[in-house]
Amino acid sequence: MTNLFIFNSDLRLRDNPALYEASQKGDSLVTIYFNNQKKWTSHHESDLKIAFQAHHLVELKKNLEDLNITLKIITASGIEDESNKIVEFTKDNDIKNIFLNEEYGANEIKRNETLESALKTLNKKLHRFDSSIFNPKSIKTQSDTFFKVFTPYSKAFRSNLFENEIKLCGLPKKQKSQFLGSDQVELFQLDVEKQNILKLYNVGEDYALNRLSKFTERKILDYKDTRDFPAIDGTSSLSPYLSSGIISGRQCLASALKFHSEENIGVKTWVTEIIWREFYKYILFNFPRVSKNLSFSEKYDNFPWENNDNHFKAWTNGETGVPIIDAAMTQLNKTGWMHNRLRMIVAMYLTKNLLIDWRKGEKYFMKNLIDGDFASNNGGWQWSASTGVDAAPYFRIFNPITQSEKFDKDGIFIKKWLPQLSVLKKVHDPLPDERIKIGYSQHLVDLKESRKKAIEAFSSFSN
Ligand SMILES: Cc1cc2nc3c(=O)[nH]c(=O)nc-3n(C[C@H](O)[C@H](O)[C@H](O)COP(=O)(O)OP(=O)(O)OC[C@H]3O[C@@H](n4cnc5c(N)ncnc54)[C@H](O)[C@@H]3O)c2cc1C
Secondary structure (H helix, E strand, O other): OEEEEEOOOOOOOOOOHHHHHHHHOOOEEEEEEEEOHHHHHHOOOOHHHHHHHHHHHHHHHHHHHHOOEEEEEEEOOOHHHHHHHHHHHHHHOOOOEEEEEOOOOHHHHHHHHHHHHHHHHOOOEEEEEOOOOOOOOOOOOOOOOOOOOHHHHHHHHHHHHHHOOOOOOOOOOOOOOOOOOOOOOOOOOOOHHHHHHHOOOOOOHHHHHHHHHHHHHOHHHHHHHHOOOOOOOOOOOOHHHHHOOOOOHHHHHHHHHHHOOOOOHHHHHHHHHHHHHHHHHHHHHHOHHHHHOOOOOHHHOOOOOOOOHHHHHHHHHOOOOOHHHHHHHHHHHHHOOOOHHHHHHHHHHHHHHOOOOHHHHHHHHHHHOOOOOHHHHHHHHHHHHOOOOOOOOOOOOOOHHHHHHHHOOOOHHHHHHOHHHHHOOOOOOOOHHHHHHHOOOOOOOOHHHHHHHHHHHHHHHHO
């Protein structure tokens, strides 16, 4: 008997529950990865992330073949087409059992439901496994509703975690023989600039696990003190691997808690970030409006965003005249990644000082990030825009200059990405004349005025 496993955002062998189960139950195992440009475009997935996955697949394929597991790469046109292609494949190859780990966006859930019923009529079974650490329906308030506030959610999450030991699945079982040959992995074509960016990122499950273990052995202990400073390499930089599922959230928790306990504040803070990641998946599943391009908070559905195209362009190009924002956007444009503190600062500036719809920023991030993850990105944007679940209150607007002085005190990060500012003594907010001399932009908007305007616009919508 041959089984089939479908890869989603879970491009790994270890701690992959659906792949593990699929390998236990038959004589041979085939896996499918979809080459689905139409889906990637509709989800605004960045070329960089797709190319990163293709590079990773080369290694994944080798590792699968060592276990006699086949990798097929099938082209589909949109998410609905994936279920047709799966059904066809199971008919052509006489496969009865199909395994996958869930994804929690509304379209993905619909695909799996359609697939499940199509397979059922053919007397075939779809085995669906959770991709979050706990099933998203299983964490509830005492009044049997879903949490809308992070802190009590994280308490409930932690008590589940400590009641149930973290169990990781091992490598899939080696199959007796390989059924069908694997397909050649075609590397995704990128322009030269992006090819150079891609070189910044190593691929492979072993690399990611090694990185995780190095971080959790030592660096994690200082995480609380270092994580907010973009000039310091104080975070794990594991997000590209988590977003493509090269490692799992469960592996992160297991690794952190293997070396230390949550009594260490660094460990506790990092574990909390992994729980934020789970929280946004939970929200995506239980409040499907967020995956329909709508605010979590309905009252903001008709908010009068200003959407000035020139302002948006200046923001994307790092030409707002606010050094910390321009340096952060340059980091994003030149590396496909941005530090978390800076993601919050640039998102708040876009949605508050420029009053630009968070969806425009969300899309720009997805199109450029190597770690683009719908749930975390949407959650982060809606948090910053004050339209989201447990979001920043609309009147608590970051002053980007104060943030810059606090988190990049010596301007090291700013100077790295905006070297023209290196000649200045004070880089956080250069004087107008200094800006002219070094050819740096003037402020796009007045920070005080725009803050006031945003508070007025939000307050009339919030009452
Ligand atoms: C506007 C905005 C957009 C964002 N978009 C994304 C995105 O597309 N993809 C993405 O993975 N993260 C996103 N984040 C969350 C966060 O910025 C990144 O996960 C983090 O910067 C990745 O760096 P790291 O791996 O070194 O994280 P660490 O600080 O080492 O944290 C470990 C892991 O925890 C998770 N995590 C950390 N912070 C958060 C958070 N605030 N919310 C959810 N998960 C978190 C990530 O998976 C991260 O890799 C966004 C945040 C904001 C404010």
